Amino acid sequence: MEIASFNVNSIRARTHAVPVWLSEAKPDIVCLQELKTMDADFPSELFEELGYNVALHGQKSYNGVAVLSKLPFEEVNMRLPGDDNDEQARYLEVVVAGKNGPVRVSSIYLPNGNPVMDGDSFSAKYTYKLDWMARLKAHAQTLLTYEEPLILCGDYNVIPSADDVHDASLWAGDALFMPQTHAAFRAITNLGLTSAYEQVDGRPHQYTYWGYQGGARPKNHGIRIDHLLCSAQAIDHLKSVRIDEHVRDREKPSDHVPIIGVFDL
DNA sequence: ATGACCGATTGCATCGGA
Numbered sequence: 001m002e003i004a005s006f007n008v009n010s011i012r013a014r015t016h017a018v019p020v021w022l023s024e025a026k027p028d029i030v031c032l033q034e035l036k037t038m039d040a041d042f043p044s045e046l047f048e049e050l051g052y053n054v055a056l057h058g059q060k061s062y063n064g065v066a067v068l069s070k071l072p073f074e075e076v077n078m079r080l081p082g083d084d085n086d087e088q089a090r091y092l093e094v095v096v097a098g099k100n101g102p103v104r105v106s107s108i109y110l111p112n113g114n115p116v117m118d119g120d121s122f123s124a125k126y127t128y129k130l131d132w133m134a135r136l137k138a139h140a141q142t143l144l145t146y147e148e149p150l151i152l153c154g155d156y157n158v159i160p161s162a163d164d165v166h167d168a169s170l171w172a173g174d175a176l177f178m179p180q181t182h183a184a185f186r187a188i189t190n191l192g193l194t195s196a197y198e199q200v201d202g203r204p205h206q207y208t209y210w211g212y213q214g215g216a217r218p219k220n221h222g223i224r225i226d227h228l229l230c231s232a233q234a235i236d237h238l239k240s241v242r243i244d245e246h247v248r249d250r251e252k253p254s255d256h257v258p259i260i261g262v263f264d265l
Numbered sequence: 266a267t268g269a270c271c272g273a274t275t276g277c278a279t280c281g282g283a
Contacts, residue, residue, distance in 0.1 A: 009282080010272055034282085036273065061273055062281070112283060157283070176283065211283065212270035219268080223283075255271080255283080 001098060001265045002027040003105060005153035005226050007209075007256035010036040011043065011064075014254060019046050021247055027260055028070045029096065031107030031153040035064030035089075042066070059089035065107040065154075071096040081142075082135035090132070098265040103234075104143060108136070108154030113175030126175055129157070133184035140191055143231075149265050150231035152193065155256065157225055158185045160195070163204035164224035176225060189229065196228035196241045196261040208243055209256045217248055228261045237264040 004027040008014045011032065022030065030052075035042060039058040047054055052068035057078045067073075075095035080086070093106040113129030116122060122130075136152075143150050159176045162168035171177035189195065197206070207222025216222065230238060239262045247257045 013272060112281080114281095114283070159283095171283095174283075209283070214270085215268035216270095217268085225283080252271095 001029065001103065001263045002260055003029045003031075003151055003153065003228065003263060004258045004260040005031045005033070005107070005155070005228060006258040007033040007109070007155040007226060007254060009034050009254040009256065011066075012037055012041065013252065015043055015046060017247070017250060017253060019050060021244065021258060022047070022050055022052075022068075025244060025258065025260065029105055030068040030258075031092075031105065032066040032068065033064075033107060033109040033155045035059075035066060036061055037064060055092060055094050057089045057092045063089045063109055065089060065092045065109050067092055067094045067105060067107050069094065069096055074102065080132070080135050081139055083131070098149065100265070102148055103265050104146070104148050104150045106152045106154070108152055108156065110136070110154065110156045110158065112157050113181070116173060116175050116178060126178075129175060130180060130184055133181075133188065137184070137188045137191065140188055140193060144192055147233060148231065149234040149237065149263070150193075151196075151234050151261065151263075152229040154227070155225060156185065156227050158182070158227070159223050159225055160185065160227075164207070166205070166219075166221045171223075176223065192232060193229040194232075194235045196230050196235070196238055197224070197243075197259065199230070199235055200238055200241050206243060207245070208259055210248055212255055226256055226259050228259060230261075234263060234265070238262070239264055
């Protein structure tokens with residue numbers, strides 16, 4: 001089973017790029033982020049034609065997550081517990097039937113959090129990011145008690161270490177690289193979730209995002225912020241990981257590229 | 266010679282992104 005994560009930066013702007021990539025890569029499950037559209041305007045037919053079932057949690061203009069799956073959904077959950085007033089569409093969790101039992105997959109669009117400061121204290125945006133990460137930790141803790149293959153896929157907006165960016169000094173003080181961000185990310189991984197990339201590859205300076213500005217892609221000034229966090233029951237069956245960075249060099253690309261984990265599940 | 270950001274909105278500029 002191949003499971004991918006891809007922040008598309010508007011699904012309507014990517015009606016060519018995403019189906020072309022799907023036709024080549026043929027992943028079984030794809031977690032999409034930053035749809036930037038309401039459910040009614042999501043081009044489901046493009047994906048149904050390619051054999052995918054679609055689970056959708058859209059939002060007008062911002063955010064929005066989806067899961068495409070060749071296997072039918074046995075369960076779909078659209079909310080990250082912990083704040084009933086949170087209206088932002090950033091979480092979608094599904095369960096499909098693997099070879100040896102249920103496989104649980106989430107599509108995550110973790111808040112950016114910039115700017116970090118508002119005067120002398122953390123901004124509302126950065127506080128929302130840290131709160132959201134604490135909620136994700138609490139939910140992950142619940143899901144891990146199921147002792148299932150669990151893969152939390154998404155745009156975490158977290159640069160895990162200085163090895164995951166061209167020049168870390170340029171990111172000091174950024175919400176993606178703050179000590180508090182790193183601590184909140186470790187609080188999640190320390191529960192027993194392993195980054196698929198770090199488990200089977202781990203080379204430094206491999207990126208999943210290059211900004212549109214300043215020739216970031218040709219200069220290879222990227223960051224690695226899209227991650228597949230896996231329970232032990234998933235990591236046991238992880239065979240390989242790849243980052244399809246060639247997608248970034250095509251016409252009208254997203255600023256992110258897909259990351260794919262190959263699991264024997 | 267110079268790698269000039271992109272997408273959504275009700276807009277002809279502003280916001281959010283990372």
